[in-house]
Amino acid sequence: MTSPAAIDTVEPLRPRVRLLGPAYSARAFEIRDFLSRSVVTYDWVELDEAAARRIPGIRGLDDPGLPVCEFPDGSRLLNPSIADVARRLGWVEKPRKKVYDVSIYGAGPAGLSAAVYAASEGLSTVLVERDAVGGQAGNSSLIENYLGFPQGISGAELAERARQQAVRFGTEILRLREGVYAVFADGGIQADLADGTQLYARTNICATGIEWRRLGLPDEGRLQGLGLFYGAGTSEAPMCSGETVYVVGGGNSAGQAAMHLSAYAREVVMLVRGPRLADTLSDYMVQKLQSQPNIRVVTNCEVSALHGDRFLEAITVRDRADGTESALATHHLFVCIGGLPNTEWARDTAIARDGSGYVVTGADLSPAALAAAGWPLPRAPYPLETSVPGSFAVGDVRHSSMKRVASAVGEGAMAVAFIHQHLATL
Numbered sequence: 001m002t003s004p005a006a007i008d009t010v011e012p013l014r015p016r017v018r019l020l021g022p023a024y025s026a027r028a029f030e031i032r033d034f035l036s037r038s039v040v041t042y043d044w045v046e047l048d049e050a051a052a053r054r055i056p057g058i059r060g061l062d063d064p065g066l067p068v069c070e071f072p073d074g075s076r077l078l079n080p081s082i083a084d085v086a087r088r089l090g091w092v093e094k095p096r097k098k099v100y101d102v103s104i105y106g107a108g109p110a111g112l113s114a115a116v117y118a119a120s121e122g123l124s125t126v127l128v129e130r131d132a133v134g135g136q137a138g139n140s141s142l143i144e145n146y147l148g149f150p151q152g153i154s155g156a157e158l159a160e161r162a163r164q165q166a167v168r169f170g171t172e173i174l175r176l177r178e179g180v181y182a183v184f185a186d187g188g189i190q191a192d193l194a195d196g197t198q199l200y201a202r203t204n205i206c207a208t209g210i211e212w213r214r215l216g217l218p219d220e221g222r223l224q225g226l227g228l229f230y231g232a233g234t235s236e237a238p239m240c241s242g243e244t245v246y247v248v249g250g251g252n253s254a255g256q257a258a259m260h261l262s263a264y265a266r267e268v269v270m271l272v273r274g275p276r277l278a279d280t281l282s283d284y285m286v287q288k289l290q291s292q293p294n295i296r297v298v299t300n301c302e303v304s305a306l307h308g309d310r311f312l313e314a315i316t317v318r319d320r321a322d323g324t325e326s327a328l329a330t331h332h333l334f335v336c337i338g339g340l341p342n343t344e345w346a347r348d349t350a351i352a353r354d355g356s357g358y359v360v361t362g363a364d365l366s367p368a369a370l371a372a373a374g375w376p377l378p379r380a381p382y383p384l385e386t387s388v389p390g391s392f393a394v395g396d397v398r399h400s401s402m403k404r405v406a407s408a409v410g411e412g413a414m415a416v417a418f419i420h421q422h423l424a425t426l
């Protein structure tokens with residue numbers, strides 16, 4: 001299987017990876033997912049017992065060395081972590097500067113856009129991403145409403161184009177690094193990264209987005225990647241051939257997941273909590289789903305249990321009207337039920353958050369919130385500025401944001417304009 005088609009790169013196409021492992025391997029899923037969101041071409045080889053034994057150093061399908069990752073130079077990694085693979089691809093780097101003009105946390109559409117504008121306008125820019133570049137958009141099989149792409153574009157491809165653009169303008173990207181704690185002092189920010197690195201910048205932009213909400217069921221963690229997936233499962237769709245698969249959720253991301261999976265699965269069943277799809281979904285998506293013969297929508301229901309020993313074998317679905325439960329056999333469940341903001345890094349700081357954890361910015365900051373945060377300036381916060389001067393928040397992580405690629409990209413660009421204004425006063 002091969003990940004998305006090559007694009008007009010400004011860098012040579014990155015190396016091809018060959019991944020060999022058993023059918024149900026959570027680690028193999030993690031690596032496939034990471035590679036496909038990073039637009040790295042790869043081959044996935046599903047092993048049976050005999051094929052596993054033919055691999056040098058591997059004794060069989062249960063060998064702890066699986067999956068095996070092979071690189072073009074002939075080197076191999078046994079049961080590697082994502083960080084091991086990224087390191088081998090040359091992606092884990094150290095910060096080159098002592099102080100940056102702007103540090104951006106999160107390389108989804110908002111952070112990538114901010115990086116392109118900041119670097120292209122002469123600011124020394126570092127972009128820190130804890131996972132694959134692209135954020136949630138990297139999960140999107142086809143973004144159809146982003147300006148300039150009349151046939152749509154895969155989120156991973158859009159992100160890869162943006163990454164190359166940001167790098168071309170001089171952005172330094174630190175991948176697989178997570179901002180875990182921030183201190184705002186002396187007109188700048190010092191951030192601690194999870195690996196102990198410290199970053200200093202005169203301004204910062206938080207673009208840390210949201211992460212998938214869990215179902216909250218027993219066995220959820222154990223079955224993740226073993227039949228249970230969060231998001232559209234872009235890399236997993238080809239594995240659903242001939243099966244009945246389930247998508248939980250009634251929003252646009254669930255609709256998009258169902259459409260993508262319907263090209264591979266025999267049947268896709270959407271499990272929706274509410275009474276009507278139209279309440280939660282764009283009109284164009286409702287029409288697309290209705291015209292796809294192998295998609296079925298079940299409303300007023302919820303998943304109440306997951307079953308399976310080594311991998312997902314069945315789910316229990318409860319009818320919310322009468323409480324009856326049915327057990328349904330399946331090996332694939334895709335959960336797309338919205339998200340929670342990634343703002344743990346802001347604990348113990350003066351950054352104001354709303355009751356759900358979203359970062360409050362600009363005119364949404366009440367005088368009381370500003371007073372509580374100790375806002376020190378005579379001017380009011382700029383649009384997108386948090387309760388700490390020079391610290392901005394953009395995209396989905398922001399209180400009252402639009403949750404769209406276009407608005408995240410627009411906010412990333414806007415924040416840079418206000419950063420110039422802020423820097424001019426220092």
Ligand SMILES: Cc1cc2nc3c(=O)[nH]c(=O)nc-3n(C[C@H](O)[C@H](O)[C@H](O)COP(=O)(O)OP(=O)(O)OC[C@H]3O[C@@H](n4cnc5c(N)ncnc54)[C@H](O)[C@@H]3O)c2cc1C
Pocket residue numbers: 105106107108109110111128129130131132133134135136137138139140141142143144145146177178179180207208209210211231232252253254256257342345394395396397402403404405406408
């Ligand atoms: C399946 C799916 C389909 C979608 N389809 C569409 C569509 O068709 N059209 C549309 O307009 N929108 C769509 N969306 C919504 C759109 O993708 C989001 O609105 C957009 O990605 C938000 O961008 P963002 O940059 O604000 O945040 P995110 O995309 O959430 O990116 C945040 C990034 O920050 C990183 N991060 C988090 N915490 C830290 C930390 N502490 N340190 C470093 N990095 C961190 C995360 O790993 C992530 O990469 C879809 C979303 C999904 C999930």
